[in-house]
Structures are given as structure tokens and as C-alpha cells.
Amino acid sequence: xxxxxxxxxxxxxxxxxxxxxxxxxxxxxxxxxxxxxxxxxxxxxxxxxxxxxxxxxxxxxxxxxxxxxxxxxxxxxxxxxxxxxxxxxxxxxxxxxxxxxxxxxxxxxxxxxxxxxxxxxxxxxxxxxxxxxxxxxxxxxxxxxxxxxxxxxxxxxxxxx
Numbered sequence: 001x002x003x004x005x006x007x008x009x010x011x012x013x014x015x016x017x018x019x020x021x022x023x024x025x026x027x028x029x030x031x032x033x034x035x036x037x038x039x040x041x042x043x044x045x046x047x048x049x050x051x052x053x054x055x056x057x058x059x060x061x062x063x064x065x066x067x068x069x070x071x072x073x074x075x076x077x078x079x080x081x082x083x084x085x086x087x088x089x090x091x092x093x094x095x096x097x098x099x100x101x102x103x104x105x106x107x108x109x110x111x112x113x114x115x116x117x118x119x120x121x122x123x124x125x126x127x128x129x130x131x132x133x134x135x136x137x138x139x140x141x142x143x144x145x146x147x148x149x150x151x152x153x154x155x156x157x158x159x160x161x
Contacts, residue, residue: 010035018043023051023059030066041067041075057093064094104139111142118146123155130155 014034017025026047034040048059060080067076080095081102112134116126137145148158 014040018047023048023055024062026051027059027062027066030063030070030072035070035072038075041072041079045076045079061094108139108142111139111146112137115142115146115149118149119155119158122149122152127155130158133159 009031010033012032014029014032017029017032018034020026026044029035030040030044034043044063048056048063051059064073064076067073077095077098081099115134116131119126119130134142134145145158152158
């Protein structure tokens, strides 16, 4: 006859796992009682950042899966953008596309805001239909439109070819 007891990993203290030199142990710490603390994701990511470069990708992939089990996926995405391993993360299969997309989206939004400020300075209040049109432009279209601002006599001239 065999006897065994079940242990809920959420009841375990994760400090010993974070203290381990094994990055896999550090990642598993997110499942323990420690994972309920707001600082937990940052602490695990710090361990990953200090790991040898060859181990980081796998550890980040494991963390993204395990953090999802604790509903911490969004926190992992936010914190990875702040970590010193960001350069390496851009090449990661999971995080790289997210970071590149968010960066491109932010640049695009910034272009729109800058162009609307220039249009407002030159022509006055930007009408809603022009705001909508700018929102539908690609980055390349916005660059072309910005160059036209110096020669345009009317706001409509910004969009003529």
C-alpha cells in the first residue's frame, strides 16, 4: 500500500526557488505563494536577465506559459519592456512580435499627433474628417502629408497627389 499527500504549489514559499542558481527553478517560483505578490514577476525576470544568454529565451517562454496560469501574462509583457534584457527579447518568438508591434503602433500614433499639431498651427482646428483620414494613413502616407504642409494653401491640399 502506498500513501502520499497532495501539496498545492500555491501554498509553497517560492523564496528558495528564487534563490536557486537554476533559472528553471526561478521561473517555477511564479506558481508559488510568491506569485500572488506584485513584485514577483519583476523578481523572476531579474533572475532571467542574469541567466546566460542561451537560457533566456527558453526561460521567457516558460515564464509566459506559467504566468498565464496565474493570470499574470499582462504583467509579464509590461515588465519585459522595462528589463535590461529587452534587446534580446526582440528576437524572442513570443515577445518579439508583441514588442515590435507596440513600438510601431506608438511611433505611428506619435506621427499622427505631431502632424495634427502642425496642421492645427498652420490651418487652425483640425476637423473630424481630417483626423479620421490621418488615422487611416500609413506611416509613409503621414510622412508625405507632413512634407506637403509647407506648400499647401488649404488643408485639403495635404491629401492631393
